[in-house]
Amino acid sequence: MSDDRLTDVVGIDRGIRFLAAAYDSSGKTTFFSGVQVKAKRAHYKALRKELQRVGTPSSRRRLKAIGQRENRWMNDVDHCISKALAESYPKGTLFVLEDLTGIRKATERVKASNRYVSVSWPYYDLEQKLIYKAAMRGQKVINVDPAYTSQTCPKCGRRDKVSRDKRLHLFRCTGCGYTSNDDRIAAMNLYSMGNEYLVQSGKSMSLAGGVRSMTPDVTPASADHCRAVTSPFFKASA
Numbered sequence: 001m002s003d004d005r006l007t008d009v010v011g012i013d014r015g016i017r018f019l020a021a022a023y024d025s026s027g028k029t030t031f032f033s034g035v036q037v038k039a040k041r042a043h044y045k046a047l048r049k050e051l052q053r054v055g056t057p058s059s060r061r062r063l064k065a066i067g068q069r070e071n072r073w074m075n076d077v078d079h080c081i082s083k084a085l086a087e088s089y090p091k092g093t094l095f096v097l098e099d100l101t102g103i104r105k106a107t108e109r110v111k112a113s114n115r116y117v118s119v120s121w122p123y124y125d126l127e128q129k130l131i132y133k134a135a136m137r138g139q140k141v142i143n144v145d146p147a148y149t150s151q152t153c154p155k156c157g158r159r160d161k162v163s164r165d166k167r168l169h170l171f172r173c174t175g176c177g178y179t180s181n182d183d184r185i186a187a188m189n190l191y192s193m194g195n196e197y198l199v200q201s202g203k204s205m206s207l208a209g210g211v212r213s214m215t216p217d218v219t220p221a222s223a224d225h226c227r228a229v230t231s232p233f234f235k236a237s238a
Contacts, residue, residue, distance in 0.1 A: 005138070006093070007092040008093040008094065009025055009093070009096065010022050010023065010025070010096065010191065011024075011186075011188060011193070011194060012097050012190065013149070013184075013186035014098065015034065016034050017183065018033055019032040019033070019126070020081060021181070022085060022187060023184060029187065031181075037074075037077060041070070044066060044069075048066060074125070075125065078126040082133050083133055085133075086130065086134050086136075086137050093134070093139045093140075094140050095130060095142070095194075096141075096142055096197070097141060097142070098143065098144065098145075099144060099146060100123050100143075127141070142194070142197060144193045144194075149185075149193075150185055151164050152189055153173035153175060153176060153185075154178070155176055158175035158176070160173075162174055169181060169183065170182060
């Protein structure tokens with residue numbers, strides 16, 4: 001899609017605690033919780049471990065079936081989230097995602113107990129589904145450098161890793177004191193980077209380089225057949 005037809009920006013941060021946190025031009029934030037997804041994937045992992053321990057022909061057949069079932073389920077989750085995102089915003093929307101190239105090597109540095117979740121998380125699948133659906137609706141997806149998006153204050157621009165408390169998932173700027181959920185902070189910074197992209201492309205926007213509202217909100221899923229799947233994933237920040 002031509003950049004001169006883009007009229008709106010949505011910053012989307014992807015993660016494990018929240019599958020996606022989307023910040024848009026109206027100042028609203030949509031969170032897709034990953035808590036239930038993480039729990040179900042842990043359940044599948046435990047089943048695979050037990051079946052691998054048994055090692056019989058029937059256990060190997062069941063192991064294969066479980067893997068296929070998990071893949072279908074996760075594929076459906078990504079489909080519904082990407083569909084809800086694409087249908088929640090108008091034609092001409094620019095979705096801004098982090099460039100997660102090399103994320104596998106980065107996550108291999110986490111604790112061994114958390115490594116499976118981090119390394120196997122389906123970031124790429126969600127991105128590809130959003131690219132496909134966005135193109136069908138006259139929208140566009142770009143990737144930007146994710147460095148420091150969770151450590152930079154979207155209000156004053158101060159960058160300080162101390163501002164982010166990973167344990168509490170909280171960001172509190174050491175400069176101006178602005179406080180919010182750390183995933184929301186990343187989405188806000190991605191949103192601003194999207195505006196900068198449009199300015200550099202020659203498409204100036206009234207909101208370029210900034211944000212209009214700091215009030216978090218939740219946008220409901222628009223696809224009725226997906227609501228049963230996506231509704232448990234929506235959660236507003238405090």
